[in-house]
Amino acid sequence: MKDDGRPLFLQIAEQIENAIIDGSLPEETRVPSTNELAAFHRINPATAANGISRLVADGLLYKRRGIGMFVARGARDLLLERRRESFGRTYIAPLLTEAHKLGMDAEDLKKMIDFWREDQP
Template sequence: MAVTDDGRPLFLQIAEQVESSVIDGSLPEESRAPSTNELATFHRINPATAANGINKLVTDGVLYKRRGIGMFVASGAREQLLERRRQTFGEKFIAPLLDEAHKLGMNAEDLKKMIDAWSDET
């Protein structure tokens, strides 16, 4: 996944890219994370921008530093990220869905049936 000019700060895109690698397992817990220089070179961005993304992940407890060796994925990082993304998913998609369903007079069972019907089509 490349960083793009989607209006979000590049350092957040870098952090999300690393997070996605942790979630999908391509960057397992306790493995070495890409360095700021590696990220900067790969994405052709300023190393300070890449460092900001990495530092955000350190602050969030996703990465930790081994002095003289580099950054590593923390134990429990994957589950932490999954839980945070589930929460965000609920806030961004489920809450508005429930609000709209309520306006349409639909209940949870109606929604389940609709989701099942749409799932069968894909």
């Protein structure tokens, strides 16, 4: 795990969330155990357990007694909805505020987005 200033358990949770979103951990798939995560990342198993517990509390994972933790049905859709909402708050709302200050309308923004999209490799 890289030290990005956030608690390690949050980084573990986000890593699993990202795997759910990108499809590498499909719904109803077993996720690595806390001991497997701890060994892989060289962290305390309790830290990994905190990350897993957070995902269980959020309804993204569930436990099958004696087998392990699994990705819940609907987890990907739930994560996509949350991330889109967060994206809107973090990026779109400030973008619209700044565009308004600059006297830009939706068409101006679309042209700018198209310009920058074409400029990407």
